Amino acid sequence: MSPIFRLLIRRLGISLIVLIGVSMLIFAIARIIPGDPARIALGPNATVQQIAKLRAEMHLDEPLLVQYGYFLADVIQGDLGTSLYTNRPVTLDIAQFLPATIELVLLAGVIMVGLGLPLGIVAARYRGRWPDHLVRVFALLTVSAPSFVWAVILMLLFAFYLPLFPIAGRISDIYEIDRATGFLTVDTLLAGNIAAFGNVVSHLILPAVALALSGIGQAARLTRANMVETYQKPYIEMAQAFGFYPSRIARIFALKPSLIPSLTVIGLDFAAMMGNAFLVEAVFAWPGLSRYGVAVILRKDLNAIMGTVLIIALTFLIVNIIVDLMIAFLNPRIRYSTRTGT
Amino acid sequence: MTRTFRILLRNPLSLVGFVLVTLVVLMAVFAPWIAPFPTHNGAVVDFLNNNRAPSAQNWMGTDLVGRDIFSRILYAYQISLILGVVVLAIATPIGTVFGLMAGYLGGWIEAVLMRIVDVFLSIPPLVLAIAMMGVLEPTLTNAMLAVTAMWWPWYARLVYAISRSEREEGYVLAAEVIGASTRHIVFREILPNCLPAIITKMTLDMGFVIIIASSLSFLGLGVQPPTPDLGSMVAEGARYLPDSWWLTVFPGLAILVAIFGFNLLGDGLREILEVEE
Numbered sequence: 001m002s003p004i005f006r007l008l009i010r011r012l013g014i015s016l017i018v019l020i021g022v023s024m025l026i027f028a029i030a031r032i033i034p035g036d037p038a039r040i041a042l043g044p045n046a047t048v049q050q051i052a053k054l055r056a057e058m059h060l061d062e063p064l065l066v067q068y069g070y071f072l073a074d075v076i077q078g079d080l081g082t083s084l085y086t087n088r089p090v091t092l093d094i095a096q097f098l099p100a101t102i103e104l105v106l107l108a109g110v111i112m113v114g115l116g117l118p119l120g121i122v123a124a125r126y127r128g129r130w131p132d133h134l135v136r137v138f139a140l141l142t143v144s145a146p147s148f149v150w151a152v153i154l155m156l157l158f159a160f161y162l163p164l165f166p167i168a169g170r171i172s173d174i175y176e177i178d179r180a181t182g183f184l185t186v187d188t189l190l191a192g193n194i195a196a197f198g199n200v201v202s203h204l205i206l207p208a209v210a211l212a213l214s215g216i217g218q219a220a221r222l223t224r225a226n227m228v229e230t231y232q233k234p235y236i237e238m239a240q241a242f243g244f245y246p247s248r249i250a251r252i253f254a255l256k257p258s259l260i261p262s263l264t265v266i267g268l269d270f271a272a273m274m275g276n277a278f279l280v281e282a283v284f285a286w287p288g289l290s291r292y293g294v295a296v297i298l299r300k301d302l303n304a305i306m307g308t309v310l311i312i313a314l315t316f317l318i319v320n321i322i323v324d325l326m327i328a329f330l331n332p333r334i335r336y337s338t339r340t341g342t
Numbered sequence: 343m344t345r346t347f348r349i350l351l352r353n354p355l356s357l358v359g360f361v362l363v364t365l366v367v368l369m370a371v372f373a374p375w376i377a378p379f380p381t382h383n384g385a386v387v388d389f390l391n392n393n394r395a396p397s398a399q400n401w402m403g404t405d406l407v408g409r410d411i412f413s414r415i416l417y418a419y420q421i422s423l424i425l426g427v428v429v430l431a432i433a434t435p436i437g438t439v440f441g442l443m444a445g446y447l448g449g450w451i452e453a454v455l456m457r458i459v460d461v462f463l464s465i466p467p468l469v470l471a472i473a474m475m476g477v478l479e480p481t482l483t484n485a486m487l488a489v490t491a492m493w494w495p496w497y498a499r500l501v502y503a504i505s506r507s508e509r510e511e512g513y514v515l516a517a518e519v520i521g522a523s524t525r526h527i528v529f530r531e532i533l534p535n536c537l538p539a540i541i542t543k544m545t546l547d548m549g550f551v552i553i554i555a556s557s558l559s560f561l562g563l564g565v566q567p568p569t570p571d572l573g574s575m576v577a578e579g580a581r582y583l584p585d586s587w588w589l590t591v592f593p594g595l596a597i598l599v600a601i602f603g604f605n606l607l608g609d610g611l612r613e614i615l616e617v618e619e
Binding site for chain 1: 606
């Protein structure tokens with residue numbers, strides 16, 4: 001069995017434990033709600049019988065542990081209950097809204113890595129000189145405001161004052177696209193409609209940048225710090241003594257080991273984006289999971305709240321497993337190790 | 343401590359951070375005296391002067407019901423700082439004790455505690471806080487509670503990492519050999535070595551806590567009107583872009599300035615700490 005495969009199995013095991021913990025936490029949060037969930041669900045005009053009936057359906061009269069058991073059993077079968085807000089199964093709602101958010105977060109992730117790593121490399125290369133200071137100030141500035149502030153500023157500058165990008169939404173109304181996958185970039189390409197594809201991308205850019213900004217700074221700073229550390233290692237000195245070009249040393253010898261710690265944090269940033277999407281989607285009227293999440297929270301729609309948080313936690317765990325595998329792939333000590341490393 | 347402080351202020355960026363933080367704290371503390379319209383922190387209505395652009399009388403304009411935005415920003419700073427201090431004052435000791443226990447005692451305590459921490463860290467902080475506020479009533483106390491609940495695990499992990507490596511150090515072994523109690527070793531021997539990292543993290547976290555709290559109120563899940571809050575001010579004004587830009591831009595910049603100050607300061611502290619190590 002290859003070490004990477006063994007690592008995958010191990011990570012899946014840990015993730016499963018964490019996921020059970022997450023389900024307990026979400027269940028606990030849902031039960032600290034003041035008042036009777038059944039009464040809240042039915043509204044102020046419900047009769048006593050109606051409430052009693054729903055209480056029985058929701059197993060609210062059983063002990064907490066039994067209630068958790070029912071909840072877990074439902075979740076494992078993929079049943080997240082019915083949303084009180086849309087009157088549809090929560091899974092169906094999430095399936096409808098999740099693609100928009102994933103599309104946004106993925107592009108933001110690409111922007112974060114695509115700009116953050118090069119900026120960090122440049123800063124490390126010119127350590128102590130003005131590009132380094134510039135990157136540092138930029139990084140500190142971008143993490144210094146919540147993403148809704150960046151969203152508002154970007155919208156004001158690049159949608160209102162300089163009308164380069166659309167103000168809100170995912171696609172202009174003039175395009176009729178069959179939403180087969182829910183990912184509009186994919187759907188427009190499947191339809192072969194290049195103009196619509198361009199329209200979708202232009203809608204994506206501002207929210208994605210707003211979402212990525214704080215991550216860009218963090219990725220840049222971390223990459224810089226790791227590069228600087230790697231440059232002090234003896235093997236880099238040796239490469240320099242052998243007379244390799246500095247650019248080659250940077251690319252081949254310094255970058256790869258420096259990427260490993262960055263990847264972990266990029267994984268965490270990715271998770272943070274799932275949260276910050278709540279803010280950015282609100283500003284840009286983006287019809288994603290977060291907008292759904294806020295809508296159901298304001299209506300105290302318990303099933304939908306629990307489902308949304310569970311799906312986000314699940315997405316995050318999957319991203320982390322992918323990150324761990326990438327680290328294992330980059331790190332020969334793990335890749336070739338004969339025993340299970342941590 | 344004074345030496346660290348002197349080194350800190352020699353760095354121009356840290357100095358800027360120190361000045362910004364001092365300014366924000368002073369503005370918050372003396373808000374009732376600085377604010378041109380001190381009554382405007384509550385439910386005051388002045389429709390004759392509503393939605394006015396910045397002028398000599400209202401430096402940052404007035405909001406939709408005619409309240410002075412500058413005055414409201416000063417009072418919003420009060421709320422943000424109180425929230426940040428309370429959250430960190432509760433979350434840090436809890437996280438520190440858990441981290442120390444897991445790191446020093448090891449065994450099943452370590453396994454259980456760190457898995458619990460993993461659970462909390464596997465949900466994005468903002469999502470967890472949003473979910474908690476979703477079921478709780480949106481008040482300042484509950485917002486503090488929600489943010490605290492998601493904040494302590496980060497300290498637990500930080501302290502855990504340090505104390506686990508300190509466990510094998512000579513001075514800890516020496517204390518064990520002479521028969522010091524576990525409590526003595528944990529709090530008198532290991533804890534002091536975690537403090538610099540904890541304090542640095544607190545400075546950096548002050549900004550993050552304010553970000554999370556303002557994000558909650560931006561979504562309508564935090565402090566409720568008419569209490570001024572930077573997040574809800576931005577949310578309220580965003581609908582009137584681009585014409586009434588002052589409604590959003592000034593509260594937004596106010597968040598940026600305060601947090602930028604804390605980050606510059608915390609970043610400088612961290613640098614000194616790393617050099618000393």
